[in-house]
Amino acid sequence: MTTRTADLAIIGSGSGNSLITPFWDDRRVVIAERGVFGGTCLNVGCIPTKMYVRPATLARSGEEAARVDVTLRTEAVDWPGMRDRIFSRIDAISAAGEHYRAVELDNVDLVSQEVRVERLRSAGDTSGAHTLVAADGTRIEATQLVIAAGSRAERLDVPGGDLPQVHTSDTIMRLDELPARVLVVGGGYIASEFSGIFSGLGAEVVQVIRGDQLMRALDHELSERFTAEAERHWELRRGRTLRAVVPAEDGGVTAELDGPDGVERWDADVVLVAIGRRPNSDLVGAAAAGIDLHDDGRIVVDAFQRVLAGGLPVPGLYALGDISSSHQLKHVANHEARIVAHNLEHPDDLRTSRQDAVPAAVFAYPELAQVGLTESQAAEQFGAEHVTTKLQHYGDTAYGWAMADDSGVCKVVADRRDGRILGAHILGYQASNLIQPLITAMSFGIDARTFARGQYWVHPALMEVVENALLGLDVPDGDLVA
Numbered sequence: 001m002t003t004r005t006a007d008l009a010i011i012g013s014g015s016g017n018s019l020i021t022p023f024w025d026d027r028r029v030v031i032a033e034r035g036v037f038g039g040t041c042l043n044v045g046c047i048p049t050k051m052y053v054r055p056a057t058l059a060r061s062g063e064e065a066a067r068v069d070v071t072l073r074t075e076a077v078d079w080p081g082m083r084d085r086i087f088s089r090i091d092a093i094s095a096a097g098e099h100y101r102a103v104e105l106d107n108v109d110l111v112s113q114e115v116r117v118e119r120l121r122s123a124g125d126t127s128g129a130h131t132l133v134a135a136d137g138t139r140i141e142a143t144q145l146v147i148a149a150g151s152r153a154e155r156l157d158v159p160g161g162d163l164p165q166v167h168t169s170d171t172i173m174r175l176d177e178l179p180a181r182v183l184v185v186g187g188g189y190i191a192s193e194f195s196g197i198f199s200g201l202g203a204e205v206v207q208v209i210r211g212d213q214l215m216r217a218l219d220h221e222l223s224e225r226f227t228a229e230a231e232r233h234w235e236l237r238r239g240r241t242l243r244a245v246v247p248a249e250d251g252g253v254t255a256e257l258d259g260p261d262g263v264e265r266w267d268a269d270v271v272l273v274a275i276g277r278r279p280n281s282d283l284v285g286a287a288a289a290g291i292d293l294h295d296d297g298r299i300v301v302d303a304f305q306r307v308l309a310g311g312l313p314v315p316g317l318y319a320l321g322d323i324s325s326s327h328q329l330k331h332v333a334n335h336e337a338r339i340v341a342h343n344l345e346h347p348d349d350l351r352t353s354r355q356d357a358v359p360a361a362v363f364a365y366p367e368l369a370q371v372g373l374t375e376s377q378a379a380e381q382f383g384a385e386h387v388t389t390k391l392q393h394y395g396d397t398a399y400g401w402a403m404a405d406d407s408g409v410c411k412v413v414a415d416r417r418d419g420r421i422l423g424a425h426i427l428g429y430q431a432s433n434l435i436q437p438l439i440t441a442m443s444f445g446i447d448a449r450t451f452a453r454g455q456y457w458v459h460p461a462l463m464e465v466v467e468n469a470l471l472g473l474d475v476p477d478g479d480l481v482a
């Protein structure tokens with residue numbers, strides 16, 4: 001049986017791939033990937049979905065144009081054209097990344113198989129190796145190991161749940177044609193983004209949620225507003241769960257839902273199940289290797305991204321990204337990869353990863369973005385009497401008038417004692433960009449009033465919605481008031 005030895009082994013070619021810095025040029029590295037090279041974000045996640053969001057937004061721009069007295073009609077949507085444009089670009093990047101690692105770099109071995117951790121270096125073992133075993137029996141002995149094996153889409157175990165018409169985000173973007181009827185199960189990030197994409201492109205969308213609101217983890221006001229907006233654009237079935245999917249004669253399916261009034265049936269061409277992503281710790285054999293796990297299956301890491309076993313860091317063992325993070329966000333995985341890259345190279349000068357002011361954006365219709373605490377989290381943490389909020393409508397700013405916007409809002413949550421920004425939540429056009437100054441203020445500890453009044457804000461840009469939200473907070477004057 002083949003045994004490979006390495007100074008560094010990496011499981012997962014998403015953010016894990018970026019760990020192979022020039023530091024490793026004279027050292028041996030093994031990188032293992034069980035799926036398509038490049039990971040979730042590139043192949044089936046953030047990037048291709050946004051490449052669909054853009055045409056979907058354009059295709060539905062007639063709605064926004066009508067508000068400002070312009071009639072725009074979308075003539076056609078060429079799904080095969082956009083799919084091929086998107087994936088010819090993505091597949092080429094994935095293939096080039098794989099070729100670079102597998103062929104061009106002499107010091108790197110690519111193992112295109114599932115690998116499991118067989119044995120870890122024990123505490124106090126300064127010179128031993130971690131042992132991995134690949135599906136074909138190949139053994140890998142590595143002094144340092146990084147587990148960056150990501151997560152995978154959860155499936156629903158219901159009759160018909162494995163029919164070819166039932167998809168996850170792994171497969172739905174590669175459909176041969178634009179489905180006319182899409183039934184989406186779930187009310188989180190992925191379900192909301194795809195409901196926006198398919199409805200924008202002209203499909204009839206039915207979104208099925210077990211609870212009452214979409215994006216429940218958001219600030220409650222934003223979640224309520226987003227749910228109301230979604231209902232303006234597609235059908236939302238609340239308080240319902242998928243009980244079965246039955247093939248239909250026309251090649252589609254009938255989805256049977258359990259709900260408050262009994263069983264309800266919806267015909268669809270495809271079903272998208274988007275009910276969360278499970279960390280791949282089971283696939284790498286983490287529990288059997290003695291690695292500590294959270295209840296949801298995530299690997300436990302300390303502030304240095306070191307993996308814990310029995311509560312103690314294992315020498316030369318790190319994890320990053322979806323397999324260990326509660327955020328499941330690419331920018332978090334990339335940040336953690338930069339920290340791990342440093343820590344691998346400087347074991348005597350470890351850095352900690354930043355887990356505060358972590359932003360997220362949902363490229364749904366409309367867009368959502370958030371950073372920090374919701375109003376209720378802030379009240380729970382600091383006491384409601386110390387929390388001030390301001391909800392600023394896009395429509396009450398000059399650019400909002402220009403857009404004739406009637407739904408966009410920016411809500412800022414702050415500590416009324418010192419003006420510290422605790423959280424920010426935006427729903428509406430360009431939310432993912434408008435949130436950035438608020439991330440800056442939180443990251444660098446600039447209080448709300450100083451931040452609002454210590455700089456110019458371009459008039460009459462839409463960013464004034466952020467300025468006005470900050471100015472509307474009941475907080476002390478900052479250092480620079482003018």
Ligand code: NAP
Pocket residue numbers: 185186187188189190191192193209210211213215216241274275276277327328329360361362363
């Ligand atoms: P998610 O955002 O955690 O949402 C899961 C949804 O599925 C929730 O609405 C949940 O309902 C529902 N659900 C869970 N179990 C269910 C069940 N058994 N039956 C019916 N519904 C069920 O998960 P996701 O949308 O799959 O996305 C996974 C992660 O990927 C996200 O958390 C996010 O971190 C990441 N992501 C990020 C982006 C972005 O940054 N733009 C985009 C896509 C994905 P309840 O609300 O009732 O709990």
